[in-house]
Amino acid sequence: MGTSERTLPAVPPVGMMFGMPESTGYVQELPQQVDFAKNPLAESHEFKQACAVCFVKTGPGVLDYSYHSEDHKCKKDLLIGRIKHVENPTWKLIRPRPTKNQYMGLYYICKDVANGEECKYPGHCTFAYCQEEIDVWTLERKGFFSRDLLCDPSGSRAKINLTVSKILQEHQGIFLFLCEVCFDHKPRKISKPGICSHQVKQHGFDQNKCLVHLVKNPTLKYSKIRPYSSQCQLDVCRHAVRYGCQREDYCFFAHSFVELQVWMMQREQGITHEAIVQEAKKFWNIEHSSREQELHAVLKKFGPPNLKMQFVCGQCWRNGQLTEPDKYKKYCSAKARHLWSKDRRVVLVSSVERRKWTEVRPLPTRKPAPAQFEICLHVAAGKKCQYIGNCTFAHSMEEKDLWTYMKDNNIADMEQLYENWLQSQKPGNSEESSSTAKENGKQIHMPTDYAEEVAGNHCWLCGKNCNSDKQWQQHITSEKHKDRMFNSEDDQNGWQYRFPTGVFKVCERFRKGMCPDGEKCTMAHGEEELKEWMDRREFLLMKLAKARNDHLIAPNDNDFGKYSFLLKDIK
Structure with missing residues (x-):
């Protein structure tokens, strides 16, 4: 049976699922069809469409706008919104959600704007400028908010449906089939697209293939796309966002935004994984074949032909x-x-x-x-x-x-x-x-960028391919890899206090208001700092456990620099 026909593995219900959001119980109904013509934030927010004529900039700040509702021929090319039931409900601009990276954490207010200053990166800032933007971006990313259909319920505009080309335009990369046995191996091994290229024993590809989204930005990042079934929950797993979900394929929640969008597309259209790969090939042929041929023709002019x-x-x-x-x-x-x-x-x-x-x-x-x-x-x-x-x-x-x-x-x-x-x-x-x-x-990656052959292990954390055991050992024991293991780009917790020292108790001298060591003190300065240290330790321990489970750490390696204090918590 092909991968596109398989469903998620069944597991007995043992309390709270690892992949469940904190506000959700074990039993959860599959979300009904989303009505994009309704405002999902109707109780707390209101939205309008505007243009540069009626939504006028009144000052240098990013929030200095004024809305004028007089009759005019409005282009309706801007979305504005405001929170109800506040003392000063001013309309604020809701910019398009930044999609140049696959950011999976919580959205935060720009620090410059929060401090009442001008944004240092106007036009390029990926942080929100107001709470309204955070609320809209969060729902848009989950697929529960459409700014076009919200303000145009009659559907005079074209209905927005997810397609393979739209997903690739947003996330770049390609869809391809890889050997699932090699992909799930610990450490991960990447076979050639379309066949199993295991060096010792090749696996039956048709029975063990899985759909994978691959993007190079700037390193290789593979995202497994599991088949959609009625058990799937249309939300991103909170553990996968933070340190990696330990339930892996047994989790009913999406482990990436690409997987979430593919599931939504499959629910609406019933498209198979084979059709997704074919549509991806068609997309690249239509969009980039002429440029690719031109580029390859130029490259062949230089260097030995072989x-x-x-x-x-x-x-x-x-x-x-x-x-x-x-x-x-x-x-x-x-x-x-x-x-x-x-x-x-x-x-x-x-x-x-x-x-x-x-x-x-x-x-x-x-x-x-x-x-x-x-x-x-x-x-x-x-x-x-x-x-x-x-x-x-x-x-x-x-x-x-x-x-x-x-x-x-x-x-x-x-x-x-x-x-x-x-x-x-x-x-x-x-x-x-x-x-x-x-x-x-804008940089465009060709499908040939990702067709390199890989004979050894792949570090999904760093996006690095290692073609020998010696190179793999050098990589997983390197300082750069260890630092990436604890400080990945997806770690968006927004820690406020010092890094934990390993001494988890409040300084008595600080309680009395006279700690002479200041920032050099090894104990926490206050209950709030101590609480963050405890939370941070649990977070790092989960990342360490995930890395050990995926064989991204050498078995005898106990040298983690400033993170070595974690080892005494592991029995």
């Missing part, structure tokens, strides 16, 4: 990471921001036969240049080169092919090769990677 080429940070490469430069090409895009200079970058090539990135050394400078380059005898025999210095024989077939290409095209050194390679990226894209394009100033 080699792929990229320039990466040499220091990151020695640590097993493929890091390209930032858009200004001054530093590498890693968190460490290594200097992007000619002596710190390396060129990697990948052949069609081996499909493995190989570093190429600088072109030998001996004169006269040989008629053709040969493979080093030591390397050909499977041994390490014994020559002390720069061996003028190639150490791989890929190196030999690139050296030959440089000699035939009068490319003297790696710096000239890099300059020519940059020129070859135009007009496709000179600032991003070679398989991306820009359209109207």
Whole structure:
């Protein structure tokens, strides 16, 4: 039976489900059809449509507007709203919900606006400017609010329905089928799209495939789309938002906003997972096939025909990471921001036969240049080169092919090769990677970006693929990975006090109003700080348990820096 026909696994009801919202009991009826023509906040809010003529800006602040209700030909291109039953119910602008990232936490008021100051990022701020915006954005994200149909109940505008193209336009990325056994393995393994590429034992793909949404922004992020059934609850799991739901496929709540929207689309249209993948392919063919063909035609003009080429940070490469430069090409895009200079970058090539990135050394400078380059005898025999210095024989077939290409095209050194390679990226894209394009100033990822082969493990936390056990061990023991484990981008709790020190009690000297240590004191300064420390410890322990369960931590690793105090709470 195909994946699209399977339902969520059944589990016996054992009290409160992990994936249930706090305000919900175990038994919950499936939400009825949402009537978008009704105001879901009618008891507390009222909304209107306006335009720049009737909703006039009166000051420099983001909330300085005045609404004039006199008769005029209103464009109705703005949504305004206000909360009822307050002393000064002023109308406020409800901006479109920011969708450039897959933010899954609570919405917050912009700190600048809350302090009565001007927003430092007007036009680009992803924080709300008022409580009305928070309320509308929250319901819009869950799919229970349509600003167009709310103010146009007669339906004179086109009815808004979720489609595969609309979901991809909002979230980018692609839909594809992967081997579910490999995907659910701990640690996660990613097979080639459409087949199981397990190195030891291949699984039956048709019986074990699952739908996955894949986006690269900037790292690879895979979101599993489980089949919709009558048990599914159309809301996002609060645990998946914070530290990862431990019930995994047994949870009845969506684990991402992409999965939630696919479930809503399936409930309304009954579309299968196979049809979703086909629609995704059709979307990319219609939207980007011409640009992709143009880009590939340009790229084929440079470099040996059997080699792929990229320039990466040499220091990151020695640590097993493929890091390209930032858009200004001054530093590498890693968190460490290594200097992007000619002596710190390396060129990697990948052949069609081996499909493995190989570093190429600088072109030998001996004169006269040989008629053709040969493979080093030591390397050909499977041994390490014994020559002390720069061996003028190639150490791989890929190196030999690139050296030959440089000699035939009068490319003297790696710096000239890099300059020519940059020129070859135009007009496709000179600032991003070679398989991306820009359209109207917005980065567009092609489906070929995500079709890379993965032979090893995938860290879903960092979005990194590791093609060997050694590289995997280096990654999960790295400081960057551990820091990401406890401080992921989805951690939007808004902690107000100091980081816990491991001593969970209130300082007696602070109670008396005379603690000389101040911020350096290892004890909590007040009951509120102590309560946040306790909450934060429980939150971190849940993240640690999820990471251990997914094998994202080495079994003997007990070094977590400032988070090591958590270990004494684990028996």
